[in-house]
Amino acid sequence: MKIFYLIKEGFKNIWTNRMMSLASVIVLVSCLIITGAAFLISFNVTHLISKIGDDDQITVYLDYDLNDLQSIKLGSQISKIKNIESYSFYSKEDALKQYEQVLGNIYESMQDDGNPFGNAYKVKLQDLSQYKNTVEEIKKIEGVSAVSDRSDIAGKLTKLNYFVTIVGSWVVLILALVTLFIISNTIKMTMYSRRYEISIMKSVGATNSFIRVPFVIEAMVIGLISGLAAAGVICSVYMPVRNAAAGIIGFIGESTFTVEQIMIPTFIVMSSAGLLIGIIGSIISITRYLKKEGGEIIGW
């Protein structure tokens, strides 16, 4: 009975102060979206780096004018390099076929002479620590036009991740403080609008915890709504953003999380963060306020 009364009072507070509640939800949602985005970028970059690190396969692109026979001969040269575990031929036809769907009608006309791709080899290495040396050796073989070297990308991504983590941590910290400030001010406003009731509650012997609970509930509900809304926004824009990024850098599409993978954790983390901010923010303002007595409360 008692707890229902307190919960009802909490919701009543939100309704009484609905404009302020709405304003704080909007600010909290914005802060949580930025925070959530920073986290997701960081997680995805870390995931990307680990995927690239795990990838021990390199692609050796051959000169465009090399025919199949010359390409096979070159393959035997590759096999002689010490660190090679296995290698497989990847013909120009296979390369073109990969884009069949994208190309549509033009695909047919690009067969044979129209094929812009050259032959290639997919090579697996035995010892990844020898990655650089092996790549150098392969590059020396005549007829090799290029070797896909992902170690460079991994290095750049590591730097990016470091940057995202550092900047992200600061952003999260500052936004956490902003959200705490916003929510504690909202609660302060509600307490101000109910100062008469609070002074009466104190005079008839309501305990501080009893006075506190509706305000904490109010802040928790605001925090929870904001958390859920922020998670909803993040999840709905995640795939379009990811696809756009994949359009610029192809392998992002295959090496990052899908929305299905991030949805549940995002909702859990965002709503918990909202709740936590609500609890801490409200307790900060209530505790200071509840030290006041009688006339101090009314005259506040």
Added chain:
Amino acid sequence: MKMIYLENVSKVYPNGTEALKNISLNIDNGEFVFIVGPSGAGKSTFLKLLIREEKASFGKIKVSGYDLMKIRRGKIPYLRRKMGIVFQDFRLIAKMNVYDNVAFAMRVIGTPERAIRKRVKEVLELVGLDGKENRKPSEISGGEQQRVSLARALVNKPDMIIADEPTGNIDPELSFDIMKLLVEINQTGTTVIIVTHEHDLVKEFGRRIITIEDGEIKSDEKYPTKYHRTEADKK
């Protein structure tokens, strides 16, 4: 038994104002006491000390068995449940009706709703407001508003009623009714302490009158009771 016990109590505010100087007094269970004196004499400070809104700077002070010099912050609400406080400005919640204003005092100490319904009805009858449960404070007179405030102070069955200028904001004829009501409450065994500057009204009712001036007790006298004698007076 002593309801209130003060021994050499002084109160000095942080700005250096000495509001009460070395006050000693006892108020017994069931007594009816007027605290009078000009404004700024220290009456309000005296009340604030009793309800522990302020802590005395020096001396000993006990109320309803609680030592107010040593009481922990968490225990103050329980001390206040032993007293019903009536304010000069009524302090009613405008958006609540009469019933809810009174029931509020029970709800905030966690009383079950069924007990609230029964008790609020009783108290509203006692103060003569039965039938006006659904009115908002703005729809009733000043005297009636003070009755609501009194009902709220009484609803949790306190050991004592502390009224700060209870008739300060109402017409003189209605003031008399409020005082009579307080006397009736006192006759049920509840200690009543009224702070007022209305000397005429005090003289009309008699009983124990403590005069505070410049932070000191100038007089503490018992006057003949002109309106119903209480058990404490008979002693």
